[in-house]
Amino acid sequence: MIALAEAPSWIAVFTASERPDLWDHTDKHDPFHSVWPEYNHHGNHSNSYFGSLYPAHADLQVLVVDQREERVVARGRTIPFRWDGSLTDLPSGIDAVGIRAIEQPDSPNTLSALAAEVLPGRQGEGLSSILLQSMASMARRRGLTALVAPVRPSSKDRYPVTAIARYARWQTAGGLPFDPWMRVHARLGASIVRPEPRSMEISAPVADWERWVDMVLPDDGDYVFARGLAPLSVADGIGRYWEPNVWMRHPL
DSSP states (O other): OOOOTTSOTTEEEEETTTOHHHHHHHHHHOTTGGGSOGGGGGOTTHHHHHTTSTTTTGGGOEEEEETTTTEEEEEEEEEEEOOOSSTTTSOSSHHHHHHHHHHSOSSOOEEEEEEEEEOGGGTTSSHHHHHHHHHHHHHHHHTOSEEEEEEOOTTGGGSTTSOHHHHHHOBOTTSSBSSHHHHHHHHTTOEEEEEEEEEEEEEEEHHHHHHHHTOOOOSSEEEOOTTOSSOEEEETTEEEEEEEEEEEEEOO
């Protein structure tokens, strides 16, 4: 069990290696499916690296349990990879880090967050911070030297045509990131490393995109759509979308 000084007494935090029963139950019933927009479940490469996490890296997957209800209320998924610490060696987003971790599995020294998921009815309770602190704890226990996250900015969908590099620079009056999810990371000591305009690739037939976003796409061109962080480009019957992220690094 992962002990966190600031976690409420009714919260217990386990790795998947400690509670494989809870991990299997959560994976089977997927209570976190609606946390993500439907299109996010159809990345061209994401199944390969998300599918590699368990059981190979069971000690780096986290489950937050509300002991009052005996219920998993948050889940964190991470992947270890090799990084020399330089900007030039940092992968170009979540797809690239996942692919590197699979193709170059030897001697990882860095942990990358992939997903921090909180049940919709339990958001706003500080569980996302508990997930991030647990990821840092797992990285230290494994002897890794860095924790990074390709952060999916939670309010970027309100500004889909704004470049991610510009959006990442926006700040509140207090000097914290403008984006709420980036602020959660920053309050835990994380700093912005680099914005990534092409982090996750989702290319699929237009008919699929129309179903995922509940929107008719009648012609070639660029479209903004509900919960999209960037425009969708349609040409020759294919919708091409690159989800942007912002790399942030946490202290260990």
